Amino acid sequence: MRWVEYATFLAVVLALARPAGLYLARVCLRERTVLDPVMGPLERGFYRLLGVQSEQEMGAGLYTLCFLLFGAGCMLALSGLLLFQRSLPGGPADAWLTTPMTPDLAANTAVSFATGTTWQAYAGESTLRYLLQVIGLVAQNFMAGAAGLAAGFAFIRGISRDRCTTIGNFWVDLIRSVLFVLLPLALIGGLFLMWQGVPLNLARYTQAHTLEGHAQTIAQGPVAALEFIKNLGTNGGGFFNANGAHPYANPTPLTNFAGLLAIAVLPASLMVTFGHIVGRPAAGWTLLAVMVALFSIGLAVCDRAESPAPMITGQRLAGGNLEGKEVRFGVGGSVLTAMVTSNTATGSYNSMYDSYRSLGVLATLVPMLMGEVVFGGLGTGVFNIVAAALVGVFIGGLMIGRTPEYLGKKITAAEIRWVALYTLLTPKVILPLTAIAVATSAGRAGLVTHSGPRGFTEILFAFASSMANNGQSMAGLDANSAFYNIATILAMMAGRFGLTALSLALAGRFAAQTRRPITAGSFPCDTPTFGLIVFATILLVGAVCFLPALTLGPILEFFQH
Amino acid sequence: MSKVSNSGESAKPAAGLASVVIGQLRPAILSVLALSLLTGIAFPLTLWVVGRPLFPRQAGGSLIVSGGTVIGSELIGQQFTHPEYFHSRPSAAGAGYDGTASGGTNLGPNDRKLTEGAPGFLGIRQLAEEYRRDNGLAPEVPIPVDAVTRSASGLDPHISPQNAALQVPRVARARGLSQAAVRHLVESYTSAPQLGFLGSRRVSVLELNMALDRASRPSRGQAGH
Secondary structure (H helix, E strand, O other), X not given: OHHHHHHHHHHHHHHHHHHHHHHHHHHHOOOOOOOHXXXXXXXXXXXXXXXXXXXXXXXXXXHHHHHHHHHHHHHHHHHHHHHOHHHOOOOOOHHHOOOOOOHHHHHHXXXXXHOOOOOOOOOHHHOOOHHHHHHHHHHHHHHHHHHHHHHHHHHHHHHHOOOOOOOEOHHHHHHHHHHHHHHHHHHHHHHHHHHHOOOOOOOOOEEEEXXXXXXXXXXXXXXXXXXXXXXXXXXXXXXXXXXXXXXXOOOOHHHHHHHHHHHHHHHHHHHHHHHHHOOOHHHHHHHHHHHHHHHHHHHHHHHHHHOOOOOEOOEOXXXXXXXXXXXXXXXXXXXXXXXXXXXXXXOOOOOOHHHOOHHHHHHHHHHHHOOOOOOOOOOHHHHHHHHHHHHHHHHHHHHHOOOOEEOOEEOOHHHHHHHHHHHHHHHHHHHHHHHHHHHOHHHHXXXXXXXXXXXXXXXXXXXXXXXXXXXXOOOOEOOOOHHHHHHHHHHHHHHHHHHHHHHHHHHHHHHHOOOOOOOOOOOOOOXXXXXXXXHHHHHHHHHHHHHHHHHHHHHHHHHHO | OOOOEEOOOOOOHHHHHHXXXXXHHHHHHHHHHHHHHHHXXXXXXXXXXXXXXXXXXXXXXXXXXXXXXXXXXXXXXXXXXXXXXOOXXXXXXXXXXXXXXXXXXXXXXXXXXXXXXXXXXXXXXXXXXXXXXXXXXXXXXXXXXXHOOOOOOOOOOEEOHHHHHHHHHHHHHHHOOOHHHHHHHXXXXXXXXXXXXXXXXXXXXXXXXXXXXXXXXXXXOOOOO
């Protein structure tokens, strides 16, 4: 049964990739869509309000600047709201909000949502006002998702162009991503979740009198407004502490499956968009095939790790490792979700990774360390896989002694420098931050649940998740301290703004290049051999950067038990 | 796409940067404000206006009300300790099924604390021993793992059908019902995987226990309220 669920998931994603990808291409290229009659006037109204000349495009530098300014605006707006959230009217009553909104927690949360990471150092039901969750967090989920998609569009355009100084207009891409992609889907998805049982209210926490006569208080809230867009925008931060495991956030296996599709379909279909816009559909499908292969390996490892029951000498247990997992999802729905969220920069876990076995943790950690090349974040995932492809092309070109080129673009020393910076930024951020955390008492103070290799893994996981703008955590780590709030801010900023700036710079260089015709002598980029090169490159680069760290964490733990 | 013009990219970056930034401040500020209004206020309001009339019960949290008192929510698990009720899974939410403190143990099968327990914390071993004692199970009977592990949310409303089956004799005895009658009730509160392949077969504990109360008052007579 588990394998039916896994296979169905991949089949649906692949089946939707083409129609969704071609639709996204229309949004990217400003062609007519079915939503034009509704959204067209709204779109033009936005341009008038913002004072944007929508026909005027930007070079890579200006595009990046706008991306940064918008991110800064989001952070300022959200930190302001967070610091004054207690003044917002409505529930939950102050008595339930036991976690103080310290300046460092506010800054962390603001950066976290504005970067699409949605790392949460707090528990929603004991920290935030309902109105903050909606006006602040729901809006940020849309905006961060749309900004990521915009950057992905610009990157694709850059590669597709021929001697052009511009890669698009950020404000146009941003507005179109919200109006033509996220908003309509989030409305349909939100209603679907409500049908399945996700609440939408501003009621007081329910005082229930249980069947056995005890008092039970049940947190409520406008949950349905957040829970679909958090997945669609590949953000992932949940309304409640238990995120996608909470029965109000994710009440049925069907809501879970729909959430997984909301996460994965758009990033996967962007490979079709990519292939379509650069005029080589097969190149897009080749990269998608690499993704599916990597995804399936991780899924198989995680499934195998979590399938056996915990071993207790003298006790016979039957079933899988259900510690930290919900019965309605079972091992299958939990493991599939873990692999989807780990691979897509979406932290909406529905099971607790700290309760996984070492190899299960490894399977969820490695995709984040490899830079979310499988599907990846909405829009930003395109950078990751293309950067991997470029490294592959470069290594392949060196091996056969031919000038490396990809899709008619030459990879010269200048381009490979950007690619190398891009590839190395992830380890350069994650590893030093992990080392500092391990070496300082402020960092080790977070280890309230585990020490030894599992404790090390928790810290590595936290920085990998922040850098990948993923946001999922091993919750045994107590991350609400000034140290982790500030250290994860650094990683989240580098992961969002550093990687996007490098990618857009590269896109600008490609746009300016002559687009060389594809000839018999061109480097083929849509063959199984090429797919294999990209696949091997990703694993090799990942292993070179992170094998030592992984050895100290999950691998050591595996050999200890 | 062919008629693209180049707006920015000032030739003198040092002097130009400040004016370029200022030129983009209006769209930067207004886009954050306008998109916040659209997606943070208009969007949830639309969902509210359309969704609440369609799904009023779900919107309110799927609460179960009996005689004016809220018993709980269909979706949120409750703690049960009396023998005449089916027991939920152990819970790490607060003191157990605390609806304001969702969460798990964050301990895994490699943790001795989880497997063997610690002061103030029942390990899987103790939970298994208790479960065998409560349900009169021989050592060779395997225990369904959900009965001795804590869920991710701490609010899991379900148990596995295997877990329910092992509790049937105890519940039937405590209520003076036949095992067949109790088993029949369990059947009717068991959900199949959605669409035939999504998720696991599961029993909704609170709803099952309410149905039991409707079928028979507990023979001890002091459960409920």
